[in-house]
Amino acid sequence: MKNRLRVLRAEREWSQQELADRLEVSRQSVNAIETGKYDPSLPLAFRIADLFGLPIEAIFLRD
Amino acid sequence: MLPKNPAARRYMIRISVAMTVYIGGLFAANYLIDNALVAGPLAWAAALLPAFAIAGVFYAVGMLIVELKDEFLRMLLVRQNLIATAFAMSVVVAWGFLESFGLVGHVAGYLIVVLWAAGMFVGAVSNRLTHGSWGQCW
Numbered sequence: 001m002k003n004r005l006r007v008l009r010a011e012r013e014w015s016q017q018e019l020a021d022r023l024e025v026s027r028q029s030v031n032a033i034e035t036g037k038y039d040p041s042l043p044l045a046f047r048i049a050d051l052f053g054l055p056i057e058a059i060f061l062r063d
Numbered sequence: 064m065l066p067k068n069p070a071a072r073r074y075m076i077r078i079s080v081a082m083t084v085y086i087g088g089l090f091a092a093n094y095l096i097d098n099a100l101v102a103g104p105l106a107w108a109a110a111l112l113p114a115f116a117i118a119g120v121f122y123a124v125g126m127l128i129v130e131l132k133d134e135f136l137r138m139l140l141v142r143q144n145l146i147a148t149a150f151a152m153s154v155v156v157a158w159g160f161l162e163s164f165g166l167v168g169h170v171a172g173y174l175i176v177v178l179w180a181a182g183m184f185v186g187a188v189s190n191r192l193t194h195g196s197w198g199q200c201w
Contacts (some may be wrong), residue, residue: 063103
């Protein structure tokens with residue numbers, strides 16, 4: 001699944017570690033999600049959406 | 064130094080306890096049984112003490128899977144364990160057939176733990192290649 005996490009993070013000038021801290025996950029998790037190597041669970045996807053103030057479908061895109 | 068991650072910290076403590084019991088148990092069993100200081104059920108208990116300690120290692124790994132809050136790292140750890148288990152069992156089954164056809168000698172069963180540990184390394188390499196992370200949680 002594609003996502004806009006890297007773009008949204010860059011817009012806010014957050015490092016991967018900063019985003020990871022805000023989501024209470026590891027930096028490896030953020031990296032894996034950004035590079036499309038891992039699709040987050042629905043609860044984590046909702047946490048990401050809440051953090052950016054966007055609906056899930058504005059962050060995660062169908063292939 | 065203990066890890067910052069609470070689950071990893073508990074894991075390290077559990078592993079340390081298990082390995083201490085293993086080393087102590089192994090020395091005790093060797094000494095007691097080699098010198099015929101125990102017999103019958105006590106000899107069995109002494110001989111099994113190192114095995115219980117190794118079971119403690121598996122318990123520690125299982126609890127790490129349960130207690131890790133990071134879902135990505137947890138997934139990597141589960142993946143790593145499945146690869147390690149499949150690796151160890153495959154090698155043992157292959158060895159068993161070779162042994163039953165008289166092509167290789169007998170090897171002590173407890174050495175499967177060494178294969179499992181090697182399999183954990185294989186699993187970590189696989190995680191790095193497929194998911195970009197070794198799965199370290201501290």
